[in-house]
Amino acid sequence: MNDCSTPQRSLYCYPWDVLDSAHHVGELKRLGMHGATLAVSYHAGKFLRPHSDARPRVIFPEDGVVYFEPDLARYGALRPQPHSDPALRRVLPELVADGRLAVHAWTVLLHNSRLGALHPEYTAQNAYGDRYVYSLCPMQPAVFEYAVALCADLGTRGVASVVLETPGWLPYAHGYHHEFAQVRSNVWLDTMLGLCFCDACMGAGRQANLAMSALRERVASAVDQYLQAPGDATPVQAQAWLSADLLADVDLAALLRLRQRRVTQLVKAIRAALPATVELAVIATVQRPTAQNWQEGMDLAALAEVADWIDVPFYEPDAAAVLSDAWDCLRRVGDSANIRAILRPGPPDLGDGAQLAAAVAGLARMKIQHVGFYNYGMLRSAQLEALGATLAAQGPG
Numbered sequence: 001m002n003d004c005s006t007p008q009r010s011l012y013c014y015p016w017d018v019l020d021s022a023h024h025v026g027e028l029k030r031l032g033m034h035g036a037t038l039a040v041s042y043h044a045g046k047f048l049r050p051h052s053d054a055r056p057r058v059i060f061p062e063d064g065v066v067y068f069e070p071d072l073a074r075y076g077a078l079r080p081q082p083h084s085d086p087a088l089r090r091v092l093p094e095l096v097a098d099g100r101l102a103v104h105a106w107t108v109l110l111h112n113s114r115l116g117a118l119h120p121e122y123t124a125q126n127a128y129g130d131r132y133v134y135s136l137c138p139m140q141p142a143v144f145e146y147a148v149a150l151c152a153d154l155g156t157r158g159v160a161s162v163v164l165e166t167p168g169w170l171p172y173a174h175g176y177h178h179e180f181a182q183v184r185s186n187v188w189l190d191t192m193l194g195l196c197f198c199d200a201c202m203g204a205g206r207q208a209n210l211a212m213s214a215l216r217e218r219v220a221s222a223v224d225q226y227l228q229a230p231g232d233a234t235p236v237q238a239q240a241w242l243s244a245d246l247l248a249d250v251d252l253a254a255l256l257r258l259r260q261r262r263v264t265q266l267v268k269a270i271r272a273a274l275p276a277t278v279e280l281a282v283i284a285t286v287q288r289p290t291a292q293n294w295q296e297g298m299d300l301a302a303l304a305e306v307a308d309w310i311d312v313p314f315y316e317p318d319a320a321a322v323l324s325d326a327w328d329c330l331r332r333v334g335d336s337a338n339i340r341a342i343l344r345p346g347p348p349d350l351g352d353g354a355q356l357a358a359a360v361a362g363l364a365r366m367k368i369q370h371v372g373f374y375n376y377g378m379l380r381s382a383q384l385e386a387l388g389a390t391l392a393a394q395g396p397g
């Protein structure tokens with residue numbers, strides 16, 4: 001299914017950075033890129049743009065909008081909100097029409113606080129019944145339908161691939177600005193608070209013969225007790241508590257597997273809704289390490305069966321950590337032919353050119369040859385040039 005013969009390199013780009021750079025395509029070509037992975041559905045943020053002469057220097061994009069003209073007739077209860085600036089909505093079609101770069105539609109799917117605020121009934125709901133505005137629950141049929149419709153809509157735009165980010169549940173500790181707590185985050189607490197008990201999840205669990213109300217009460221009570229404890233767990237303790245709970249609580253483990261099946265089902269439906277000429281990639285996780293991604297409902301092996309690519313963000317401080325994570329991904333997927341890498345050639349990751357070169361070369365030795373780099377607008381000129389030099393030294397892609 002996948003063409004593995006020629007290493008493909010792509011640079012992640014925001015529409016505002018493409019719009020503000022008259023020579024964007026030529027610059028990417030000169031740096032050794034074959035493609036641009038362009039945000040077409042994206043959330044809010046605060047981005048410093050070191051190399052651009054354009055203003056603003058610090059940009060706060062509109063939250064939860066799409067950067068194209070959606071075909072609204074395709075949608076049901078949930079509809080995408082186009083960005084208010086038509087120029088930003090023209091970036092995608094113009095980049096596709098230019099034709100010199102393969103355009104990959106980087107699509108943040110269910111992490112959408114705008115839609116969550118408009119439709120709280122479709123958001124994830126923790127064991128206490130609290131709603132997470134930033135996380136649409138994929139168990140909800142209306143959310144499933146929206147995700148498929150958005151990708152099918154993008155599939156008609158001449159893009160080479162659709163790259164899905166967050167097709168599952170957001171981890172508890174990701175996704176909302178100004179997150180405050182004087183209880184330290186840990187993997188046990190994040191897992192418990194990241195479980196969804198919305199009506200759709202309760203129904204799906206019951207249909208699978210899980211005692212959902214009792215599970216919800218156990219989770220809430222365990223978190224209550226933890227919050228009464230005198231202090232925070234260490235990271236090692238929290239990891240051990242989680243392993244022990246997953247072993248002891250059969251329904252908890254079953255619910256997590258049920259979530260994985262739902263996300264796989266969604267990705268499969270998206271694949272079926274795309275033209276055969278448009279590839280489908282799934283960004284493996286928004287956490288480190290990648291194997292933690294079951295929290296989001298991700299199952300790498302199953303996803304590799306239904307999508308064309310698994311794009312793994314190997315966001316690690318050095319090449320050795322990149323390669324050990326890659327080794328684990330290969331173990332899970334079983335075949336490097338389905339895996340592409342995403343690397344950050346700048347702080348906090350592989351800022352040192354030697355580490356970047358070692359990561360790219362090491363991944364190639366593991367037959368992970370296709371690499372996306374993050375992110376055009378946020379890297380300094382010197383880092384972009386160093387990236388280009390590293391790729392040139394590795395030989396033509």
Ligand SMILES: [Zn+2]
Nearest residue numbers: 137196198201
């Ligand atoms: Zn749910």
